[in-house]
Amino acid sequence: MxxxxxxxxxxxxxxxxxxxxxxxxHLGHRFLLQKMCDLARERRMSSAIFTFPVHPRAILHSDYQxxxxxxxxxxxxxxxxxxxxxxxVMDFTSELAALTSHExxxxxxxxxxxxxxxxxxxxxxxxxxxxxxxxxxxxxGRECGMDVVSSGSFNSDKGxxxxxxxxxxLIEKGDLAAVSQLLGYHYRLKGHVVNGHQIGRRMGFxxxxxxxxxxxxMIPRNGSYAVRITIDGQQYNGMLYIxxxxxxxxxxxxxxxxxxxxxxxxIYNEPILVEFVAFIREERKFDSPKALxxxxxxxxxIAKQFLVGATLAVAQFSINN
Numbered sequence: 001m002x003x004x005x006x007x008x009x010x011x012x013x014x015x016x017x018x019x020x021x022x023x024x025x026h027l028g029h030r031f032l033l034q035k036m037c038d039l040a041r042e043r044r045m046s047s048a049i050f051t052f053p054v055h056p057r058a059i060l061h062s063d064y065q066x067x068x069x070x071x072x073x074x075x076x077x078x079x080x081x082x083x084x085x086x087x088x089v090m091d092f093t094s095e096l097a098a099l100t101s102h103e104x105x106x107x108x109x110x111x112x113x114x115x116x117x118x119x120x121x122x123x124x125x126x127x128x129x130x131x132x133x134x135x136x137x138x139x140x141g142r143e144c145g146m147d148v149v150s151s152g153s154f155n156s157d158k159g160x161x162x163x164x165x166x167x168x169x170l171i172e173k174g175d176l177a178a179v180s181q182l183l184g185y186h187y188r189l190k191g192h193v194v195n196g197h198q199i200g201r202r203m204g205f206x207x208x209x210x211x212x213x214x215x216x217x218m219i220p221r222n223g224s225y226a227v228r229i230t231i232d233g234q235q236y237n238g239m240l241y242i243x244x245x246x247x248x249x250x251x252x253x254x255x256x257x258x259x260x261x262x263x264x265x266x267i268y269n270e271p272i273l274v275e276f277v278a279f280i281r282e283e284r285k286f287d288s289p290k291a292l293x294x295x296x297x298x299x300x301x302i303a304k305q306f307l308v309g310a311t312l313a314v315a316q317f318s319i320n321n
Contacts, residue, residue, distance in 0.1 A: 001083075001084055001085060001087065003076060003087045003089060004088045004089065007112065010088075010113070013046040013114065014115075014116045015040075015045055015047070015048045015114055015117070016036055016040035016045045016115075016116065016118075016119065017048040017049065017050060017115045017119070018036050018048075018118070018119040018120070019049075019109075020049070020121060020124065021051060021052055022051055022075060022079060023055070023066075024069035024164045024167055024183055025078035025079055025082070026163075026182055026184065027154070027182060027183070027184045028121075028161075028162035028163065028182075030184065032119065033049070034082070034083075036119045036151075045116060046085040047085045047086070048084065048085060048086040048088055048113075049079060049087050050088045050109075050113075051075070051087060051088070051090070052089070052090055052092040053089060054072075054091075054092060056092045056097065065216065067168060067217075067218035068214065068218060069164060069167060069187070069217075069218060070217075071190070074214075099127065100128045100132075101125075101127025101132045101137060101140065102127070102132075104126065105118070105144065105146065106140060106143065106144045110141075110145070111144070116146055116147065118141060118147070119151055120134055120137060120148060120149065120150050120151065121151050122150070122151055122153040122154070123153075134148070160182070162182050166182065167179055167182050171187060171221070172220075174220060176225065176276040176277065176278055177278055180276075185275075186228065186275035186277060187220070187276045188273060188274055188275045188276065189210065189217060189219070189256070189273075189274045189276075190212070190213050190214070190272070190273050191210040191211050191213050191256075191271070191272055191274075192210070192211050193210060193211075193267045193268050193269060193272055194268070206259065206264075207241075207258060208257070208259075208267060209256070210256040210258060210274065212256065219242060219254070219256070220242060220279075221242070221279075222242050222243035222282065223241070223243065223280065223281055223282040224240070224279075224280040224303075225240045225241075225276050225277070225278065225279055225280055226280060226302070226303035226306035227258065227277060229260055229274055230273040231265075231267055231271075231272055232270065236262075237261050237307045238260040238261050238263075238303070239258070239280065239299055239300060239303040240257065240259070240274055241255070241256075241258075242256050242283075243283035244283070258274060259296075259300070261300070261304070277306055278303075278306040280302050280303060
């Protein structure tokens with residue numbers, strides 16, 4: 001797989017391609033990309049994804065702050081695992097946004113990039129104001145010698161239509177088990193360990209305070225979670241708390257704190273990867289620090305139960321990008 005940022009680096013292979021932001025690179029995306037790889041192989045072409053480093057809506061609406069399932073580097077890493085030959089990174093500019101679907105297909109995909117087969121995801125629209133659909137794309141492709149093909153729809157084994165929006169709603173609800181099934185891997189945060197107030201240590205539960213690397217990354221709802229944590233290539237079981245400290249210091253500032261089971265190393269400033277396995281409980285205020293400590297001990301027992309035998313064929317992220 002090769003990532004292309006510059007048109008001058010392109011060797012002009014005929015392409016079977018698709019276009020999208022691919023936030024999450026979930027099972028629906030991988031269904032689409034597998035179909036594209038199959039088409040490319042049948043037609044003796046190279047396969048390619050056209051994607052964008054910044055969410056298109058953030059370019060079109062300057063006040064829009066997307067909640068991302070992946071950072072750009074995470075997306076590239078996941079996409080590179082799909083068997084695609086090329087990832088072509090395009091800047092989504094106001095000029096590109098102003099192109100009609102006809103102009104984008106004929107002048108960009110066909111003329112500039114030699115796309116011969118274009119695979120369109122189910123119900124996907126593009127072009128200025130996204131007013132046209134698949135039938136129009138087929139006609140525009142025919143004009144310039146491009147075969148435009150629909151991927152068809154893809155649902156989970158429970159009949160749920162898989163989309164990035166559905167996954168975001170599940171994260172907001174705290175249903176991380178369902179999120180894992182739709183993504184095909186555990187939802188994760190990448191960050192660095194930063195100094196904290198060591199309140200957890202004084203209570204008998206030392207924590208790693210995490211600063212998330214991607215400022216637009218979607219943070220799950222406040223509460224406690226069973227998690228897997230990777231540090232320096234080693235994976236550990238643990239639990240993680242997201243929220244303020246209403247029992248200790250009610251300042252409403254958001255904190256992300258991981259307690260790693262059976263771990264005593266100094267990891268300040270180290271990169272850390274957290275994988276969410278299950279939601280344990282919501283954030284709440286306790287009558288006393290002693291009551292909070294008792295609840296954390298109960299959380300630890302519950303987390304260990306969730307983590308025993310919890311397996312999923314997951315994509316493996318590097319944490320040092």
